[in-house]
Amino acid sequence: xxxxxxxxxxxVMRHGQSEANVAGIIVSNPAVGCASxxxxxTGKQQAAKSISQSLQLEDTIRIYSSxxxxxxxTAEIVHKLLHGKHPLHFTPQLRERFxxxxxGLGDNNYQKVWTLDQTDPNHHQYGVESANQVVTRTKGLIDxxxxxxxxxxxxxxxxxxxxQLLQTWFQGVCASQHRQLPHLDTAEIRHLKPI
Numbered sequence: 001x002x003x004x005x006x007x008x009x010x011x012v013m014r015h016g017q018s019e020a021n022v023a024g025i026i027v028s029n030p031a032v033g034c035a036s037x038x039x040x041x042t043g044k045q046q047a048a049k050s051i052s053q054s055l056q057l058e059d060t061i062r063i064y065s066s067x068x069x070x071x072x073x074t075a076e077i078v079h080k081l082l083h084g085k086h087p088l089h090f091t092p093q094l095r096e097r098f099x100x101x102x103x104g105l106g107d108n109n110y111q112k113v114w115t116l117d118q119t120d121p122n123h124h125q126y127g128v129e130s131a132n133q134v135v136t137r138t139k140g141l142i143d144x145x146x147x148x149x150x151x152x153x154x155x156x157x158x159x160x161x162x163x164q165l166l167q168t169w170f171q172g173v174c175a176s177q178h179r180q181l182p183h184l185d186t187a188e189i190r191h192l193k194p195i
Contacts, residue, residue: 006142006194007146007149007150007151008146008149008150008151008152008153008154009153009154009191010142010154010156010170010192011061011153011154011155011156011189011190011191011192012156012157012158012163012166012167012184012189012190012192013050013074013078013155013158013184013187013188013189014157014158014159014160014163014185014186014187015043015047015066015068015070015071015073015074015157015158015159015186015187016039016042016043016045016046016070016073016186016187017040017042017043018038018039018040018043018070018186019036019037019039019040019070020037020070020107021043021107021186022040023037024107024108025104025105025107026099026103026104026107026109027096028096028097028098028102028103029098029103030067032103032104033068033070033095033096034067034069035069036069037068037070038069039070039073039074043070043073043074043186043187044073044077046186046187047073047074047078047187048077049187050187050188050189051077056153056191057078057082057155057189058082059082059083059084059085060085060153061082061084061153062149062153062154062155063079063084063086063088063089063154063157064089064090064091064145064154064155064156064157065088065089065090065094065156065157065158066090066091066094066096066158066159066162067092067094067095068095068159070159071157071158072090074157074187075088075090076088078155078157091141093137093138093140093141094138094141094156094157094158094159094162095158095159095162096158096159096162097134097161097165098127098128098129099113099126099128099129100124100126100129101126101127102126102128110161112125113125113126113128114179117131117175117178117179118177118179119176120176121175121176131165131175131178132175134161134162134165134166134175135168135169135175138156138166138169139169141156142166142169160183160184161178163184163190164178164179164181164183165178166192167181167192168181170192170193170194171194171195172195
């Protein structure tokens with residue numbers, strides 16, 4: 001699929017501040033992240049504020065979200081505030097990047113992986129999901145949405161690393177460069193446009 005011929009408009013939103021963010025730990029194991037470490041009260045307020053300030057999202061938007069609790073709760077707030085006309089969809093394709101042996105450790109360990117990403121986007125050091133694997137699974141969702149819809153506005157609610165890596169595909173740069181792209185703040189909404 002050529003990025004220039006995308007049939008739909010895509011927005012991404014990083015989940016609001018989560019309990020894992022406050023605790024400063026990596027929560028990337030689905031067995032943990034799908035059931036716990038949801039949004040803080042601040043995170044809920046961030047999500048609501050982002051939607052109240054967004055002029056581009058309407059009730060007809062289609063919302064697809066990671067099935068991790070922090071993303072689900074963010075998507076539910078968005079859906080409610082927009083009075084969404086379409087049902088919410090939760091998908092493993094937007095899950096947090098799996099950080100393997102670093103799961104449960106301090107979030108200062110992210111940098112170890114990101115440094116390795118710069119030289120090898122296929123590395124699995126520490127048992128992590130590679131940068132290219134994340135691009136492949138998120139791009140797979142875009143492929144599915146492109147085959148189902150035309151001229152729709154779609155919001156993808158996910159996680160920092162996942163959205164950084166999806167951005168690389170939209171911008172036509174190597175996954176190894178994901179940390180060089182503008183980072184999404186918690187609850188930030190961004191329109192992804194092919195370059």
